[in-house]
Amino acid sequence: MGAELKPFHVTEEPLDGAPYMDYVTHPGAGAVTLFAGTVREWTNGKRTMYLKYEAYVPMAEKKLAQIGDGIMEKWPGSRVAIVHRIGELAISDIAVIIAVSSPHRRAAYEANEYAIEQIKKVVPIWKKEIWEDGEEWIGDQAYKPEGGKG
Amino acid sequence: MGAELKPFHVTEEPLDGAPYMDYVTHPGAGAVTLFAGTVREWTNGKRTMYLKYEAYVPMAEKKLAQIGDGIMEKWPGSRVAIVHRIGELAISDIAVIIAVSSPHRRAAYEANEYAIEQIKKVVPIWKKEIWEDGEEWIGDQAYKPEGGKG
Amino acid sequence: MIYLHYFAGLKEAAGKAEEELAWESGTASDVLQWVKTSYPQFDFSAVQIAVNEEYVLESEPVHPGDHVAFIPPVSGG
Amino acid sequence: MIYLHYFAGLKEAAGKAEEELAWESGTASDVLQWVKTSYPQFDFSAVQIAVNEEYVLESEPVHPGDHVAFIPPVSGG
Secondary structure, eight states: OGGGOOSEEEESSOOOSHHHHHHHOOTTOSEEEEEEEEOOSEETTEEEEEEEEEEOHHHHHHHHHHHHHHHHHHSTTOEEEEEEEOEEEOTTOEEEEEEEEESSHHHHHHHHHHHHHHHHHHSOEEEEEEETTEEEETTTOOOOOTTOOO | OGGGOOSEEEESSOOOSHHHHHHHOOTTOSEEEEEEEEOOSEETTEEEEEEEEEEOHHHHHHHHHHHHHHHHHHSTTOEEEEEEEOEEEOTTOEEEEEEEEESSHHHHHHHHHHHHHHHHHHSOEEEEEEETTEEEETTTOOOOOTTOOO | OEEEEOOHHHHHHHTOSEEEEOOSSOBHHHHHHHHHHHOTTSOOTTOEEEETTEEEOTTOBOOTTOEEEEEOOOOOO | OEEEEOOHHHHHHHTOSEEEEOOSSOBHHHHHHHHHHHOTTSOOTTOEEEETTEEEOTTOBOOTTOEEEEEOOOOOO
């Protein structure tokens, strides 16, 4: 991926952390944190078969870049890359990768966690959980598709 | 590395995060955090040429495993792998990798940061900084090798 | 003309991801009202509105050519 | 006989990483005293002692065959 890597990206392709770690690493960095959100099989006693993610892609990439800008302002010397996968994801697939580098480790942890919290608040991406006996868009949405339980 | 991966390892080989992420990922995990400590060029206005790490290898690996056990006890459902490189490291080389998976993200961040803090307290590994005009073992050691400044 | 964008549960309720609406002038609130009336089976109480890819208040003016997106509670990550 | 292990600055002060010491009985404190006397140019004030790869108090007994390591302040990570 090297030269073509988009640091704030929404994609249907499987995710790999390595190019994002490389992207944020630089001589001023003493710490790199990588977060990978993975598809968990069991949630509250319910077995997930797979997940489906959907995004408003241009706005989502814009919001990811704004989160990155916010981090570089709050934690000077940081570098950030965030990529979110959409489409159908199987158990253990990576849904999101956040890579942050910083001169010191505390900032690298804090900024990384700040990024995932912001993603969950403002980035227009939606997750549908598909179980054996139904499916549901997550996030308190009131419309129940047929077959859903929620 | 796959089948041969040692989850608590001290090695002279260059480090790569990918096999450690794969090692801790499993169907019960919803979050994976990876920390990479990298060699920073400038510290307090002083330019590092390279670092030299030394370890009491058998005891260091034992202590890393104890840190892993402590994490799995404090944050149930976590998996942990920690590897520390020794020998001469150049700028941007990775000195340590900590991979933690957990059902939920808060634990994955917390446990990862707990691991690096414990490493810096109890694992018998030492770092020597080599500058243009001298060198010094880090950690308030009182013996100054010839040519050292500190 | 303005361009409406639907996602997730609202896309399923509307049976489409996008549609066009004849438009001369008005606010985001007016567009929301039209969509609510068109798809009454969807609960819009937690929906946010974005105009041209930025979140806006309902009082925001909407002009011909604008893209208006209805954003149900997000659940990325 | 016991086996002594030196690291980092202490290894450089001692000019060696390991050495053997004739030993019948005593405590970690006694071993430390021997090493302090042998390498007076090193400041042992922050050094911890490990016997057979576990940190111990200075009162810990040391037996023939034990590995005694002197651990200057660590700086891994």
